Amino acid sequence: xxxxxxxxxxxxxxxxxxxxxxxxxxxxxxxxxxxxxxxxxxxxxxxxxxxxxxxxxxxxxxxxxxxxxxxxxxxxxxxxxxxxxxxxxxxxxxxxxxxxxxxxxxxxxxxxxxxxxxxxxxx
Numbered sequence: 001x002x003x004x005x006x007x008x009x010x011x012x013x014x015x016x017x018x019x020x021x022x023x024x025x026x027x028x029x030x031x032x033x034x035x036x037x038x039x040x041x042x043x044x045x046x047x048x049x050x051x052x053x054x055x056x057x058x059x060x061x062x063x064x065x066x067x068x069x070x071x072x073x074x075x076x077x078x079x080x081x082x083x084x085x086x087x088x089x090x091x092x093x094x095x096x097x098x099x100x101x102x103x104x105x106x107x108x109x110x111x112x113x114x115x116x117x118x119x120x121x122x123x
Contacts, residue, residue, distance in 0.1 A: 040115070049102055054067055054068070057085065065087075071115065082112075
């Protein structure tokens with residue numbers, strides 16, 4: 001009887017520990033996304049981009065849909081193609097339609113182009 005109780009309590013503690021670790025990873029990821037977004041907004045180069053595609057991810061942040069937006073960035077006579085995952089506030093859905101030109105900020109890094117769309121934070 002004592003062994004069964006010990007196993008149940010041990011498993012309960014393990015589940016609580018794993019849930020806490022998962023929650024910490026989610027919070028850390030959210031913090032890093034905000035930090036990266038803020039850095040690109042403050043240090044990035046302003047450019048014009050055309051929205052090439054837009055697809056919903058099926059997830060929501062604060063009841064606002066998350067979307068993957070495909071962009072064509074017009075830079076110094078050349079065009080860069082990239083995509084960014086953003087939270088689209090419901091009131092700004094008309095501002096982010098396929099074919100529309102928007103202002104963005106970008107940074108070129110060793111890993112590729114990092115893009116931030118002012119007013120639409122990362123998801």
